[in-house]
Amino acid sequence: MIFHHIRSGWETLKNAFSSTRSLFGEKLRTLFGKKLDQDTLEHLRALLFEADLGLATSKDLTSKIEAAHLNNPNATSDQLIDVLKEEILKKLENQPARPELKKPHIILIVGVNGSGKTTSIAKIANLYKQEGKNVLVGAADTFRAGAIAQLEHWAHKVGVDIVKGKAGGDPAAVAFDTLKAAQSRDIDVVLLDTAGRLQNKEDLMRELEKIKKACDKLVPGSPHEILLVLDATTGQNGLDQAKTFHSFTPLTGLILTKLDGSAKGGVVVPIQETLNLPVRFIGVGEGMDDLQPFIPSQFVEALFE
DSSP: OOOOSSOOHHHHHHHHTHHHHHHTHHHHHHHHTSOOSHHHHHHHHHHHHHTTOOHHHHHHHHHHHHHHHHHOTTOOHHHHHHHHHHHHHHHHHSSOOOOOOOTTEEEEEEOOTTSSHHHHHHHHHHHHHHTTOOEEEEEOOTTOHHHHHHHHHHHHHHTOEEEEOOTTSOHHHHHHHHHHHHHHTTOSEEEEEOOSOOSSHHHHHHHHHHHHHHHHHHSTTOOSEEEEEEEGGGTTHHHHHHHHHHHHSOOOEEEEEOTTTTOOSTTHHHHHHHHOOOEEEEEOSSSTTOEEEOOHHHHHHHHHO
16 A cells, blocks of 8 residues: 655655764775675674674675675675665565455554554554545553553544543453444444553453454455554564464564654564565654655665665
């Protein structure tokens, strides 16, 4: 799906990665200005790893640079960086396509507390609303009264309806009521919030399964998307989170938040390679328009600009 009413993704990403580039892009250019011997290649591998690209990806990209140098010993810094861009883009583009929009289209949002889950729901609701879609949010994180109040605040701010239950209530019941309301109100898109942290993994698994069954009962085949919200500043810990949630409930995609902070952004690559999970949205600021669809080509250009 294409969202038309967002600010220039390229400019926003470029601004968000301003600190990242000073640590990554400029160091690469300096490194490629040296003799490309084994010591330099080792420094390159370390630099790529520091950018949260992960060990396997860093080794692979370093071998690609070594091969490019052997093929063209006179390659310039910019030419070698172009090789990195091309290889990273290949990894990011080789992902499943976004599922076709159903009606109602049910999206289950999961993630740990503090990752930006609730605000991401509001921003996604805003994107769909700008596309002319009728949006409904469901406050199925009943384990924290604050989560319900926070989602209600954002729903009112965006101007979309919300279905909520009582704190401590059954999350699956809230999901069921939300979908019933969606069917009666001719809703296009439903966004369901879920608990970010339960007492143990078994609790989390059980609650997610109950929510999924409640969705499927009313809208067969739903939820159509299960998106994990990850805080990009957590780096490689984000990969561990993705693996954990993916083992509980098959994810269909990721929302990467806080790329405007200290995040290096490279963690996108190993997560997609390891789990075959595409990044659907990225957060590059606190404003309502600062969540945008993930476009690999823009991401790669902004990372190296």
